[in-house]
Amino acid sequence: MASKVRLFVDHPLGEGQLVPLTREQANYLFAVMRLPVGTVLSLINSRDGEWDAEIAEGNKRGGVLACQAQTKPLQMPPDLWLLFAPIKKARTDFIVEKAAEMGAAKIMPVLTEFTNSDRVRQDKLQAHALEATEQCGGTYVPEVSEVQKLDSVLRDWPEGRQLMFCDEARVGERAGLSGSAGPWAILIGPEGGFSEAERIRLAALPCSTVVSLGPRILRADTAAVAALTMWQMALGDWG
Amino acid sequence: MASKVRLFVDHPLGEGQLVPLTREQANYLFAVMRLPVGTVLSLINSRDGEWDAEIAEGNKRGGVLACQAQTKPLQMPPDLWLLFAPIKKARTDFIVEKAAEMGAAKIMPVLTEFTNSDRVRQDKLQAHALEATEQCGGTYVPEVSEVQKLDSVLRDWPEGRQLMFCDEARVGERAGLSGSAGPWAILIGPEGGFSEAERIRLAALPCSTVVSLGPRILRADTAAVAALTMWQMALGDWG
Structure with missing residues (x-):
């Protein structure tokens, strides 16, 4: 079972939101995992729940993901x-x-x-x-x-x-x-x-x-x- | 704080009981830990609780411990x-x-x-x-x-x-x-x-x-x- 790659980003998530990748993330997705443009990942940011996002463009040094739809609401732990x-x-x-x-x-x-x-x-x-x-x-x-x-x-x-x-x-x-x-x-x-x-x-x-x-x-x-x-x-x- | 060495033995424990050491245990006590005769250890065997036992004799290949007194009763886990x-x-x-x-x-x-x-x-x-x-x-x-x-x-x-x-x-x-x-x-x-x-x-x-x-x-x-x-x-x- 190939499960979706899950990534934490320090960026707002929302419909149509474009999320830039850090160099480290880009290296992981494109050099290590060798994911093609169009692949759908899961994103979380500790604020907006979990979102599906598609790879819009990318190379080993950077890239952009495009948010599609929320797949999970934010689940805060107790205080x-x-x-x-x-x-x-x-x-x-x-x-x-x-x-x-x-x-x-x-x-x-x-x-x-x-x-x-x-x-x-x-x-x-x-x-x-x-x-x-x-x-x-x-x-x-x-x-x-x-x-x-x-x-x-x-x-x-x-x-x-x-x-x-x-x-x-x-x-x-x-x-x-x-x-x-x-x-x-x-x-x-x-x-x-x-x-x-x-x-x-x-x-x-x-x-x-x-x-x-x-x-x-x-x-x-x-x-x-x-x-x-x-x-x-x-x-x-x-x- | 030097804490007592604790050893599991497959042998009855009780007052005055002599407990022979396996070769492996003897090697550990005398070659690795370099304990002298007279040292007091803790023994358990899953049946008789925990006992203090003194090293009566020993070398790298074998030895004998002499049980002294029970230091803890057997604490069985639940079933x-x-x-x-x-x-x-x-x-x-x-x-x-x-x-x-x-x-x-x-x-x-x-x-x-x-x-x-x-x-x-x-x-x-x-x-x-x-x-x-x-x-x-x-x-x-x-x-x-x-x-x-x-x-x-x-x-x-x-x-x-x-x-x-x-x-x-x-x-x-x-x-x-x-x-x-x-x-x-x-x-x-x-x-x-x-x-x-x-x-x-x-x-x-x-x-x-x-x-x-x-x-x-x-x-x-x-x-x-x-x-x-x-x-x-x-x-x-x-x-």
């Missing part, structure tokens, strides 16, 4: 952020990919006391989020922010956003999430968990709900998917 | 099987690792009509399950079965075991699981989903509960973790 402490590269990539698939709106790498990796390439992670969205047929690409200290993120915490604090030290307690709808964030700790000072501070925040993720210790990437599932079922767009 | 269609190697490994972490009792690779990989090394997957259990401090290593045709598995389906059939075609329907406690299995399809004939057959089985995993298309490895979370919350040992 959910995923905060996580970056771990080894493969697992960090994995967390970003999973967050995009599971419907997080924003992905925020944060440095905690025990975070053992601070070499986080925002551009690479953003590309992962984009690829995961394209793969899974989504129409919204979550934003990946630059890595920040957890401290600073908490200091500037937005009024009214609730925090699901997944505390490894609660392993074995009853898992479950209660809370009210609205803006939320999930926080997943690094391998080795949070420091005692961080745990006390996080649990004491008025915005914070402390949550156990069952009776087993989970790796951070597993914990991210489990927490996203739990949140989506209880308060998101799964239930 | 849950995870059936999945093997995908690309890295993601298949990942599914097995996640199933072990999330508390599946048995992991069964199955071939469906659209399964595009049948080169499954049972011994390698079993080693992944073991490693994930050791990493996460578990005391029970789920069994990974040899790859089987989904057809045959369904033909010999055990009386009384319920099936959570995660049907990609139900994307967008309300996610949730209802059912009664007891033996269960989760079935995750391959990339490309199930064939129409498989879907009709699966949905019609008396043991089967058809489940949606939310409004987004998930990769098979994401779907596995999400389904395990959903089951553990509703019917397993998380709730």
